[in-house]
Amino acid sequence: MTRGPAGGRAAVPEDRAPEKRRRPGRRPGAADTRGEILTAARKVFAEKGFDKATIRGIAREASVDPALVHHYFDTKDGIFVEAMQFPVDPATVIPTILAGPREEVGERLVRFILTLTADSQAREPVVALLRTAMANEQAVTMLREFLTQAVLGRVAEGLGIPPIRLQVAFSQMFGVIMMRYILKLEPLASADLEELVEILSPTIQRYLAG
Amino acid sequence: MTRGPAGGRAAVPEDRAPEKRRRPGRRPGAADTRGEILTAARKVFAEKGFDKATIRGIAREASVDPALVHHYFDTKDGIFVEAMQFPVDPATVIPTILAGPREEVGERLVRFILTLTADSQAREPVVALLRTAMANEQAVTMLREFLTQAVLGRVAEGLGIPPIRLQVAFSQMFGVIMMRYILKLEPLASADLEELVEILSPTIQRYLAG
Structure with missing residues (x-):
């Protein structure tokens, strides 16, 4: 689900500007962006492994700003733990x-x-x-x-x-x-x-x- | 590969009577029967598990006489070990x-x-x-x-x-x-x-x- 860099980048968390992106039939913005980042992370981790995956690469795959990834997940460990649904960090x-x-x-x-x-x-x-x-x-x-x-x-x-x-x-x-x-x-x-x-x-x- | 009971039962090991069943394009009889028993065994073990599988049931699946299964493999353990290609018994x-x-x-x-x-x-x-x-x-x-x-x-x-x-x-x-x-x-x-x-x-x- 790679969108072009100029396409759908969200510079701010969607929960601050949900009306801009919410579409009929989609879940509310915040949960959606978070979920999209996790989906992108699963893809990047599977393709590159854990070591070579980067927050920047995950952000690119999700077509969001890296700062947004940091906003939702502190670290690469943290993204992995959530992406894989680990019960603890x-x-x-x-x-x-x-x-x-x-x-x-x-x-x-x-x-x-x-x-x-x-x-x-x-x-x-x-x-x-x-x-x-x-x-x-x-x-x-x-x-x-x-x-x-x-x-x-x-x-x-x-x-x-x-x-x-x-x-x-x-x-x-x-x-x-x-x-x-x-x-x-x-x-x-x-x-x-x-x-x-x-x-x-x-x-x-x-x-x-x- | 279940054949009817009257179909292709071999009452004696094929290595004693290979000319009866050897067909063009098939491996020599003995190896073939042994291999067919192992193929049947893999199917029976997978379907019934180890406990419920029997030499009689494997013989039926392979359309051979149970005595022939005993001729090639001493015990049910022995068949399993060979069917799964275990390195040791x-x-x-x-x-x-x-x-x-x-x-x-x-x-x-x-x-x-x-x-x-x-x-x-x-x-x-x-x-x-x-x-x-x-x-x-x-x-x-x-x-x-x-x-x-x-x-x-x-x-x-x-x-x-x-x-x-x-x-x-x-x-x-x-x-x-x-x-x-x-x-x-x-x-x-x-x-x-x-x-x-x-x-x-x-x-x-x-x-x-x-």
């Missing part, structure tokens, strides 16, 4: 998880991931993205780059541990979520959250101890 | 891995899985099945039932540990293989086998200790 969540006592960081991380994924509304978009990524090279690249930059790199740096240890920890949690919610292996699929916290926390703690 | 491999010292079973299992998957010819069919299973309900059911019956159940019983601990161990290895070969997270994707053995073995050993 790693930039917000990671510092909280890392903030407590170091000897319990494994348990905090395990409990956070299991609690979040127990909520089907929070889980579904992430599981859908993982399923797509397993079958699609473009989605794999995008997900790898986002995970590396916005999630794993950030945690490894915050803890001062070698990235491979964090990646192995992530593999454990990824595998458990896949087996619990996609393959639905019993008794894992129906297991109590506390039972899983007890089994998994020492593993994750050992990896994160460095 | 769990029925053969598992007893060997479980046979050594109990305090090193974690390392033996980690080393076996990493060595096997390092060979792309051995890895590709399994990774392909996993990718399909992530996106397809029928394939998920088939894989879950096979894993439970032929792999995980067998190991958990052999070690006398709760199935959930083995499933969490399997999740760890599954996650590592996915991150190493599909998502290709670096440095995990290029990591030396021995480095991974060192990181992973204590985890798997702890789960398998029960």
